[in-house]
Amino acid sequence: MANSPRTGGEERDTVITLARILGVAASTVSRALRGDPRISAKTRRRVEALAVERGYAPNALARTLASGRSGLIALSLGPMSNPFYGELMQEAVSQAAARGLRLLLLHAGNGPIEDQTAQTLLQYQVDGCLITSAELSSHAAGICAAHNVPVVMVNRVPRLHASAVACDNYHGGHALAGLLLEAGHQSFAIVRGNPDSSTSIERERGFAERLRGHEIDVDVRVDGGSTYDGGFAAGRMFAEMPKERRPDAIFAVADIMAMGIMDALRIAGIRVPDEVSIVGFDGIAQGAWPTYSITSVQQPTAALVARGLDLLAARIDRPGTPDEVVLLRGEMVIRRSARLSLQAAA
């Protein structure tokens, strides 16, 4: 006798329990419960009724062992200090549940996913990985590839083989630059996030190229590390510049940095958008707070997650399916942190 389940609790029902009660085979119960079309409607109803009556829940682990499918998706999240990841997570939890998938939380925070963590992927037989931002170590990525565990990156386009869903960052940056140009801005700054993430790079590229189309260069480029503090530091730097040399429009590649910048400027007594226009990216809820009211590009969070799960499902169901990169356009949200016309200029 191998198993000694939790002492005290009543023994759980199994397919065999149900089968015995109904006088059918265990395999019949199993098939009926999964809606196998070969089972007669009558038998199916009897089985289902009994299952409900007794509160039977199939053992997902045993099922995995037998079928090779766990219904588990590994989830890795970026640092929670950026509310964007929290929003993404909530979306992921509810959408996964709706599809009958469970999320196994692998990692949250800065820094790469440790190799040791990658073991978990195998140990728990996850059907796939959903990775937002954080980089998978190449070793871990190798493990996934070797064992055919599909990987989908959300909000980042991968260097390594993996599928991805991201906002069309280039397009968003492009659009924001357009908005600022129309408002008659002359000198521009960019506050970068993580300087080697595709997200930051593409947003910057879209922005800069739109300016170049007007023969304008970005005057200042600073790294803000995708954090509030980084934004705040950048904001202080702008505040300390002599007014003539200070850019009159700033693009923070993440709203969370825009918030830091705005706070630093406010403390320095510099008025937004009267003296400086600020635009951000992500469309996090906090950006809509009245004290910030950030003009931004809203990430299509729900769609990002939905398409991410689609890609995962496709590669789970048809292992050969090639990698795919999906870009979704975000919507520009115009609020009050950037001025809209020349008249309003100082």
Next chain:
Amino acid sequence: MANSPRTGGEERDTVITLARILGVAASTVSRALRGDPRISAKTRRRVEALAVERGYAPNALARTLASGRSGLIALSLGPMSNPFYGELMQEAVSQAAARGLRLLLLHAGNGPIEDQTAQTLLQYQVDGCLITSAELSSHAAGICAAHNVPVVMVNRVPRLHASAVACDNYHGGHALAGLLLEAGHQSFAIVRGNPDSSTSIERERGFAERLRGHEIDVDVRVDGGSTYDGGFAAGRMFAEMPKERRPDAIFAVADIMAMGIMDALRIAGIRVPDEVSIVGFDGIAQGAWPTYSITSVQQPTAALVARGLDLLAARIDRPGTPDEVVLLRGEMVIRRSARLSLQAAA
């Protein structure tokens, strides 16, 4: 042949693979890998060496099936719009990993945990549940109890049978009231969170009782729903009150609401702390931002999670272990949103 693992990937090693290579029994490999003392040091070394060499990872699911222990902890989180839960989550992920446990994400957001979700607990044989805020439906709680799945609530003291770890909310509220009294405040308001959560109730009670000790009553009580928007609405209400009738000290039972209140007051041109003192609770990172700088009680997040996992571990290892409620004191963090002395009063 039941199983058809992922097509394409090399077949994974199993205890049997290793056993065959070494010319020993599978049970020997199993025992050696788990450090069973009965295995000779020499055999153990050989097994370990081979396991490392081949990157062998035991199948956690098969292990669960045989042993009854999954190493899985179900995690349920409150709404991510309150950064406190994000902080708690990061802490939970890293501490769980350090203990060799994995987190299965059950739920995140407002609203109770659905009954259907509770099925997951059984299906995946979780060893225990860590629940922050959100209420477990009584049906779900019943399921846990019947199957002896230990439940620990973090940041909330349960009505139902379950263990709990929380900040000493009463004490925190008490301390904050003391601070405001010392500063010479005369009239007080409380902005409640979720009016029937133990968290909100205890914070309010501690605060009010300290005032009562000085024969002072709380003048205004409003519900803020533990959200920024709720705080903002409350702040607007305060701003609209005639100055003579306006409380000169406000206790928001959550920092996130304090932020909303402060923004509303700032917009109305009311100066903090010169005209009104604000204190919050939780000690979230955003509260330290220079534009807010909230005087608050810092929750001992890391300790909360650590003790929570301790309680869970205890009940997993010794199923009979009785429920326990642990209260941890938070530290008061004095910043600039509340004035400190009479002089500073308007």
Next chain:
DNA sequence: TTGAAAGCGTTACCAG
């Protein structure tokens, strides 16, 4: 100290 075999709960295959 080690081996052999049974069993965990499910699904898949092959008969009927």
Next chain:
DNA sequence: CTGGTAACGCTTTCAA
């Protein structure tokens, strides 16, 4: 349409 049986990968009991 349904039943029987083997198999998934591991742990555990029992025997040696």
